[in-house]
Structure formats: C-alpha cells, structure tokens
Amino acid sequence: MAAERDRSxxxxxxxxxxxxxGVGRASAARTLGGYGYxxxxxxxxxxxxxxxxxxxxxxxxxxxxxxVSHTLGLIVADIGNPFFAGVTRGISDFSRQRGFDTIxxxxxxxxxxxxxxxxxxxxxxxxGMIIASAAVERxxxxxxxxxxxxxxxxxxxxxAVEHLAxxxxxxxxxxxxxxxxxxxIEHGHRRIGFIWGPPMKKPATTRRALTAAAARSLWxxxxxxxxxxxxLDDAGLPFDADLVMTGPKTEQNATVAVxxxxxLDDRVTALFCTENDALTGSLRAVxxxxxxxxxxxxxxxxxxxxxxxxxxxxxxxxxxxxxDLGARAAETLLSEIEGASPSRTMHTLEARFVERASxxxxxx
Amino acid sequence: MAAERDRSxxxxxxxxxxxxxGVGRASAARTLGGYGYxxxxxxxxxxxxxxxxxxxxxxxxxxxxxxVSHTLGLIVADIGNPFFAGVTRGISDFSRQRGFDTIxxxxxxxxxxxxxxxxxxxxxxxxGMIIASAAVERxxxxxxxxxxxxxxxxxxxxxAVEHLAxxxxxxxxxxxxxxxxxxxIEHGHRRIGFIWGPPMKKPATTRRALTAAAARSLWxxxxxxxxxxxxLDDAGLPFDADLVMTGPKTEQNATVAVxxxxxLDDRVTALFCTENDALTGSLRAVxxxxxxxxxxxxxxxxxxxxxxxxxxxxxxxxxxxxxDLGARAAETLLSEIEGASPSRTMHTLEARFVERASxxxxxx
Numbered sequence: 001m002a003a004e005r006d007r008s009x010x011x012x013x014x015x016x017x018x019x020x021x022g023v024g025r026a027s028a029a030r031t032l033g034g035y036g037y038x039x040x041x042x043x044x045x046x047x048x049x050x051x052x053x054x055x056x057x058x059x060x061x062x063x064x065x066x067x068v069s070h071t072l073g074l075i076v077a078d079i080g081n082p083f084f085a086g087v088t089r090g091i092s093d094f095s096r097q098r099g100f101d102t103i104x105x106x107x108x109x110x111x112x113x114x115x116x117x118x119x120x121x122x123x124x125x126x127x128g129m130i131i132a133s134a135a136v137e138r139x140x141x142x143x144x145x146x147x148x149x150x151x152x153x154x155x156x157x158x159x160a161v162e163h164l165a166x167x168x169x170x171x172x173x174x175x176x177x178x179x180x181x182x183x184x185i186e187h188g189h190r191r192i193g194f195i196w197g198p199p200m201k202k203p204a205t206t207r208r209a210l211t212a213a214a215a216r217s218l219w220x221x222x223x224x225x226x227x228x229x230x231x232l233d234d235a236g237l238p239f240d241a242d243l244v245m246t247g248p249k250t251e252q253n254a255t256v257a258v259x260x261x262x263x264l265d266d267r268v269t270a271l272f273c274t275e276n277d278a279l280t281g282s283l284r285a286v287x288x289x290x291x292x293x294x295x296x297x298x299x300x301x302x303x304x305x306x307x308x309x310x311x312x313x314x315x316x317x318x319x320x321x322x323x324d325l326g327a328r329a330a331e332t333l334l335s336e337i338e339g340a341s342p343s344r345t346m347h348t349l350e351a352r353f354v355e356r357a358s359x360x361x362x363x364x
Numbered sequence: 365m366a367a368e369r370d371r372s373x374x375x376x377x378x379x380x381x382x383x384x385x386g387v388g389r390a391s392a393a394r395t396l397g398g399y400g401y402x403x404x405x406x407x408x409x410x411x412x413x414x415x416x417x418x419x420x421x422x423x424x425x426x427x428x429x430x431x432v433s434h435t436l437g438l439i440v441a442d443i444g445n446p447f448f449a450g451v452t453r454g455i456s457d458f459s460r461q462r463g464f465d466t467i468x469x470x471x472x473x474x475x476x477x478x479x480x481x482x483x484x485x486x487x488x489x490x491x492g493m494i495i496a497s498a499a500v501e502r503x504x505x506x507x508x509x510x511x512x513x514x515x516x517x518x519x520x521x522x523x524a525v526e527h528l529a530x531x532x533x534x535x536x537x538x539x540x541x542x543x544x545x546x547x548x549i550e551h552g553h554r555r556i557g558f559i560w561g562p563p564m565k566k567p568a569t570t571r572r573a574l575t576a577a578a579a580r581s582l583w584x585x586x587x588x589x590x591x592x593x594x595x596l597d598d599a600g601l602p603f604d605a606d607l608v609m610t611g612p613k614t615e616q617n618a619t620v621a622v623x624x625x626x627x628l629d630d631r632v633t634a635l636f637c638t639e640n641d642a643l644t645g646s647l648r649a650v651x652x653x654x655x656x657x658x659x660x661x662x663x664x665x666x667x668x669x670x671x672x673x674x675x676x677x678x679x680x681x682x683x684x685x686x687x688d689l690g691a692r693a694a695e696t697l698l699s700e701i702e703g704a705s706p707s708r709t710m711h712t713l714e715a716r717f718v719e720r721a722s723x724x725x726x727x728x
Contacts, residue, residue, distance in 0.1 A: 023476060024474070024476040024477065024480065026476075026477075026480050027476060027479070027480055030480070030483070038483060039479060039483070039506060039507060039510060041506065042479070069487070071484065071487075071488070079443060079449050079452050079453070079468065080446065080449035080450060080452075080453055081449075082444065082446070085443050085444035085445075085449060086444060088443050088444075088470065089443070089444055089470070089472075092469075092470060096477075101469065101480065101481070101484045102469070103467040103468065103469060103484065103488070104443070104467065104468040104469070104470070105456075105465065105466070105467060105468070106452065106453070106456060106468070108453075110388070112387060112388035112390075112391060113388065113390075113460075115391070115403060115406070116388065116390050116391055116394070116465065117465070119394070119402060119403070120435065120465045120467065123433070123435075124435070124467070124488050142403060142405065143403055146403060251670055276670075277670065280670040280671060280673075280674050283674040284673070284674050287674070287676065292676075305671075306615055306640075306641065306644040307644060307669075307671040309644075309648070310644050310647040310648050310651070311675065311676075312651065312656075312675075312676060
C-alpha cells in the first residue's frame with residue numbers, strides 16, 4: 001500500500017494558491033513569478049492567498065522567470081482550418097499549465113507572410129516558436145535559421161522541413177494514407193481517386209513527374225501521396241495519373257477534378273480525400289454527378305470533425321490527434337527554453353482510423 | 365469620358381515597390397517605414413526597387429510609424445470556432461493591407477483567460493485591441509478599461525458589452541433569429557425548439573425566468589433568444605419553456621436536449637440552432653430518435669459552412685459576413701489608432717439567410 005503524501009507538511013503549489021485565491025493557475029504563476037501583466041486586484045488576491053498558505057516560490061521557478069517573457073509564438077498556415085485550430089488549442093492548453101501564454105499568427109500558406117510573422121515574433125520577444133511552415137526549398141528557410149541564430153528555440157509542427165535540423169511533431173502521414181487506401185482496396189476498389197495531390201501547372205502524365213512534383217511540395221502532401229502509391233503497389237494495382245488531382249488546392253477545384261474522374265469511361269469508384277476542403281468539394285461532385293455514397297462511390301476523408309459524424313451516412317475518416325500534436329510540440333519547445341538541447345528528431349504520433357459508413361464493397 | 369491617371373507622373377506606391385521587389389506589401393511597408401523586422405536580403409530587394417522607381421515615403425506614413433508597433437492584438441473566445449476563424453482572417457487581411465500585423469489569443473470563453481490575454485497584449489505593446497469578450501457583468505470589464513486607460517484603443521467584435529462605451533462591430537442577431545424562426549412558422553410549424561439558450565443551473569419554467577437569465581448572458585445569446593420570442597409573439601404562438609435548451613453549451617448536451625424535445629407527446633417539428641455545435645448535436649439527436657429531416661423535423665442553423673452545403677439534404681442557414689465583420693473591426697480600430705475619436709456606436713452588418721432544403725411544411 002502506497003504511503004499517502006502528507007499534505008500538512010508538503011509546501012503548497014501554485015495550483016493550490018490559485019484555487020485559494022479563486023483565480024486561474026496562469027494568473028497565479030504570473031503574480032508569483034513576477035512576470036507579465038496582472039491586474040492590481042488579482043495580484044492582491046493571489047498574494048493574500050500565498051501568504052495564507054505559506055507559499056514560497058522555489059529557486060528554479062524564480063531563476064526561470066528571469067530573462068524570459070513567458071510567451072510562445074505560434075505560426076500556422078491557416079487558422080481557419082479546424083486541424084490547426086485543434087493544434088493551437090493543444091499548444092495553448094499545455095503551455096498555459098506551465099505559465100506561458102501563446103500568441104498566434106496565421107500565414108494563409110504564404111511564405112512571405114510566414115517570414116513577416118517570424119519577424120513579428122522576434123520583435124515581440126517570444127521565448128520560442130512553433131511553426132507549421134510553408135517552406136519547402138533550401139532557399140525558403142533563412143527566416144527560421146535567423147530566429148535560431150538569435151538563440152530562439154524553434155519546433156516544427158504538422159510539417160517536417162528537410163533543410164532544417166529541428167525537432168518536429170507530426171503524424172505518420174504516409175502510413176495513415178496507405179492504410180486508408182488499403183481499406184478501399186480491401187473493399188474491391190481498383191479505381192481510387194486521390195484528392196488532393198501536389199499542385200502542378202499541368203496535370204502529371206507519368207508517375208515519375210508526379211513524384212518529382214511531390215518532392216517539391218509540402219512534406220505532408222508528399223507523404224500522403226507516397227502512402228497512396230504504397231497501397232497501390234502493395235496490391236499490384238496500376239498507377240493512373242488521371243486519378244490524382246494536381247490543380248490548385250481549393251474546394252472548387254476538387255469538385256471539378258472529381259467530376260472529371262466520375263465521367264471517365266472507367267470511372268473512379270472510391271475517393272481518398274486528404275483535406276477538409278478536398279472532402280467537401282468531392283461530396284459536392286458526387287452529388288452533382290447524380291451519384292450517391294457509398295453505393296456508387298466510397299469515400300474516406302482526413303481530419304475528423306463533428307460534421308463528418310453527422311453526415312448521412314456518416315463518413316469514415318482519418319483522425320489526427322490534434323491536441324496531442326500541440327501538447328507535444330509545446331512540451332518539446334518548453335524543454336528547449338528551459339535549456340535542453342534539441343534532439344532534432346521527428347516525433348511521430350499515431351493517427352486513428354475511424355470507420356463509419358462511407359465505404360462499401362465495389363458494385364461495378 | 366474620365367481622364368486616365370497619368371502613371372508617369374504619379375509617385376509610386378508601396379504596392380508598386382512591393383511588386384517590383386517581388387515581396388509582399390507588408391514587407392515593403394515594414395522596410396520603407398523603418399519599423400518591425402525585415403530580413404537583410406528582403407530589405408536590400410525592397411530598397412533597390414524603391415530606388416529604381418523613385419519611391420519617397422510620404423510624411424504622414426513616416427509620422428505614423430513613430431511610436432507605434434504596427435501590431436494589432438485580437439482576443440477571441442474560441443479559435444476553433446469557424447466563425448472566429450473567419451473574423452480573424454477578415455481582420456488580418458485588412459490590417460496587413462495597412463502594414464499592420466495581427467497577433468491572436470484564444471480564451472476558451474473563460475473570463476480569467478481573457479484578463480490574462482489583455483495583459484499579454486499590453487506587455488507586447490500592441491497599438492490596439494479587438495476583443496470578442498466573454499464579459500457580461502459590470503464587474504467583468506476592469507481589464508478592458510485598464511487597456512483603455514493606458515491609451516490603447518479597443519474595439520469589440522461579435523459581442524457588444526453593455527458596460528463599455530466602445531465601438532462594436534456585430535450583426536443584428538435578434539433580427540436574423542426572428543427571420544429564421546418566422547420562416548419556420550410560415551411553413552406551418554408551431555412547436556419550434558431553440559438550441560441553445562442561455563445556460564442555467566435549473567431549466568427555466570417561465571418566460572420571465574428565461575429572459576432574466578438571458579439578460580445575464582452573452583449579448584449574442586440573449587439577442588438570438590429575443591429574436592425567437594419576437595417571432596413567436598408576432599405569430600401569436602405560446603411560449604413553452606420545454607422547447608428552449610438552457611443547459612451547458614456543448615454538442616453533447618444539445619443532443620440530450622433535442623432528444624427530449626423529440627420525445628414529448630406534443631413534440632417539436634422544427635429546430636432553430638444558434639451555433640455550429642448546437643446544430644451538429646441536434647442532427648445527431650434527430651437521427652438517433654429515428655427521425656429524418658426535413659420530413660419529420662425542419663432545421664435551420666447559424667454560421668454557414670461548406671459542410672452545411674454538402675449535407676444531404678443541404679441545410680438552410682444564417683450566414684454571418686465573417687470577413688466583413690473582421691475588416692470593419694480592423695478599419696474602425698486603425699482609424700482610432702490614427703487619432704480618430706471612438707464613435708462609440710454599434711456597427712451592425714447584415715446577416716444573410718441562405719435557403720436550402722432543410723425546411724419543409726409541417727406534416728403532422
């Protein structure tokens with residue numbers, strides 16, 4: 001039987017002071033750590049509670065509060081994407097528990113915006129940055145290297161970037177894709193559309209052209225395409241460039257591309273959609289083409305949402321652990337801020353395959 | 365015939381310099397205004413382009429760049445709500461055009477988090493703040509008044525707060541609700557559920573108790589409830605407290621509440637859902653109760669999304685002008701930063717009623 005912790009002799013924690021004062025833990029940490037803004041009224045309440053409980057800040061906490069602003073910066077590609085909203089929440093929940101606030105900038109997938117955003121975070125003296133970067137080429141990463149040179153720890157989330165020796169927190173996109181496409185193949189599908197692939201000026205006509213384009217694209221896009229190709233290879237199915245959308249990544253373009261795939265003589269009978277907008281665009285095309293799912297076309301989407309669960313029939317989805325991705329990125333960054341050396345590894349979390357009712361046996 | 369502007373004599377604009385340099389307008393503005401961070405390589409390109417085009421900063425722009433950080437702060441209740449994501453985009457797009465960056469904090473509808481967030485923005489020396497506040501009572505607004513006392517302009521978005529003499533940018537929630545509920549009444553519905561109302565510890569049994577609770581709730585929640593009651597009154601329909609959800613505002617609770625309304629002897633035949641999660645929770649209850657829409661139950665939701673359009677049948681929705689709300693809030697704030705006095709008015713934009721196929725004539 002484990003001995004119970006004797007609370008009467010253990011020193012009170014910040015959380016206990018916060019509870020006594022009736023304020024949030026972050027506010028208590030801010031007051032007791034002597035950093036950041038706290039209103040006079042709140043400060044008074046926290047200090048009274050601390051006195052009452054006999055709270056004494058420990059030396060480590062005190063030393064940590066010197067020279068740091070207790071703010072993390074987060075740069076995401078698109079705050080409107082529910083995936084990034086979930087990751088943002090994971091980061092801010094975790095960092096708040098540790099007394100850090102998180103400020104967010106959104107770049108709309110534009111590298112110039114991202115460069116400016118890094119500049120803003122440097123100006124704002126954040127203690128570290130978490131970035132879902134739009135960078136791909138070697139020439140794209142100077143702004144991130146600049147932050148690193150200034151001694152600001154940086155962790156990547158969602159997207160690894162080849163030319164940066166940084167910790168990154170991602171899921172195994174390739175394996176998640178392979179599994180989803182394999183699930184379609186197991187249901188008898190042979191003509192499987194991939195929405196969306198790397199954006200290209202002209203549609204790829206060969207597998208070689210497509211994989212070359214993927215190598216010049218966002219890491220996540222490339223990995224998801226590789227998983228699709230893996231599943232085809234595993235099953236000995238031929239690659240057909242007509243079944244991979246390569247145009248601009250918009251919902252409207254997904255509708256156009258899928259409508260074309262549904263009009264082929266040897267049409268697609270299943271679709272694997274790697275983004276939220278790719279999925280809604282595909283659903284629109286299925287309906288507009290006079291088909292219904294899963295009877296005529298099976299569907300799997302990426303990034304589960306409450307909508308996917310209430311569709312009729314409900315959609316089979318790959319669910320990313322958004323909160324965990326955010327929490328792990330924050331944890332990794334905070335340990336570097338506290339002095340740990342970057343491990344420069346890819347932290348890979350597992351995606352969940354949520355089977356519902358949008359996949360059926362091939363009927364034609 | 366209008367005379368064409370003679371471009372050969374007009375001085376070049378920042379946008380033209382940006383285009384010549386092949387950089388974003390914000391980066392060009394930052395370089396030419398001499399504020400904020402720009403990478404050495406980018407600065408060089410912008411200055412070369414400026415020299416080539418003969419750009420000269422105008423005096424107003426120069427004076428404006430003195431003493432301001434060219435950063436706006438935005439505090440939203442929940443970055444994961446697509447509505448706030450849209451508003452955020454509207455704000456950052458508009459402010460970026462004017463050379464301002466936007467940093468965002470999310471409060472999870474928690475007033476303590478909001479107070480801390482205002483403190484962070486003060487620490488970060490933003491030039492102004494836009495807040496979707498969780499404040500309701502007079503005692504809740506000291507943190508916002510504190511920012512105002514420090515001379516930091518504040519504009520409210522989405523939610524007016526009674527105890528603050530500030531500009532706010534909102535939609536006419538009451539009228540949007542009235543119109544939606546009236547649409548249901550015109551289709552013969554008499555038993556119309558309202559998901560969700562103000563959260564209460566115990567369900568309201570009288571209209572008076574409900575409106576009193578609404579007066580102590582978020583402004584938007586109260587306005588939407590008032591619009592519902594207006595429509596009932598206009599049609600001479602009786603109020604029934606059993607048809608208003610008043611529990612915690614969660615998707616799960618919406619499912620529970622709607623399931624109960626569908627099990628009444630005199631059950632609801634229509635539902636008006638005022639939030640995204642209220643709608644998905646309601647859809648789940650309709651299906652789990654063995655009903656389908658619109659045959660058994662008509663539905664109208666708030667905050668249109670691409671999902672609502674691809675549901676089968678597609679959903680009739682109230683669409684808020686999210687980007688315009690954000691842009692107007694940014695415009696109002698920037699004019700105050702530039703010295704205009706706050707007009708202390710409620711800027712009311714119009715919501716759009718998007719009729720699709722989730723409302724049918726009452727069949728029972």
